[in-house]
């Protein structure tokens with residue numbers, strides 16, 4: 001976010017042009033892999049793979065469980081680009097606009113998240129219906145600064161951002177996969193991190209009606225939506241957020257990665273099937 005303020009259209013374009021000169025792939029779908037969910041990219045065929053360190057203008061991914069590679073390839077005949085390693089707000093970058101300039105029309109975001117909803121279990125998949133962007137509400141927004149009208153409007157709406165048709169399609173796919181008992185639809189709340197929530201913060205989020213909390217996604221989604229991309233999001237529930245002072249449990253990034261690993265195959269099948277059912281040429285599901 002912070003360094004992004006200084007990045008202009010020409011910078012994004014330079015990075016996009018470099019990538020387009022290095023690969024024949026022309027992706028219409030971008031996938032962002034959440035913590036421990038990097039194997040979503042493994043399903044891509046005919047891969048062209050770029051380490052972030054080799055891409056001009058790309059920063060480094062610093063979080064364990066985020067490999068730091070951009071993978072281009074085909075998924076069931078659809079051309080995709082997959083971010084194996086995202087940039088979190090606490091790391092200071094957002095590069096969604098490079099995807100826009102590559103020609104991407106649909107963004108699929110995944111993340112690891114802790115659940116506040118009492119009915120959720122570890123390992124559940126939450127289809128994101130909407131989000132609460134806490135840093136954004138407090139003025140920390142990737143759209144801060146002069147607006148570039150080439151990307152989108154100064155005051156973008158945020159209602160209906162998570163595409164309804166794709167959400168329904170994902171539900172249907174989960175049913176046919178026989179996993180609908182562990183699929184939820186709910187509200188993701190982004191907090192700044194990098195610390196996990198205190199019990200008092202967890203209680204506040206619970207009272208606000210938040211279903212799952214994490215440290216990403218909202219900035220990516222709002223930049224994508226600002227520049228006209230269709231958005232679909234999934235949270236993998238990796239832990240139940242501790243809400244009681246009587247509860248001695250505590251979360252760790254290692255525990256988050258362990259649950260992600262256990263469920264990543266299910267997510268891979270779901271995302272692959274979703275992309276295969278999408279009509280990505282006219283951007284309608």
Ligand SMILES: O=P(O)(O)O[C@@H]1C[C@H](O)[C@@H](CO)O1
Pocket residue numbers: 033034035036063086088110111112113193214215216217252253256257
């Ligand atoms: O990239 P995501 O949102 O999946 O990462 C989550 C949030 C923190 O970065 C980390 C905590 O374990 O995982």
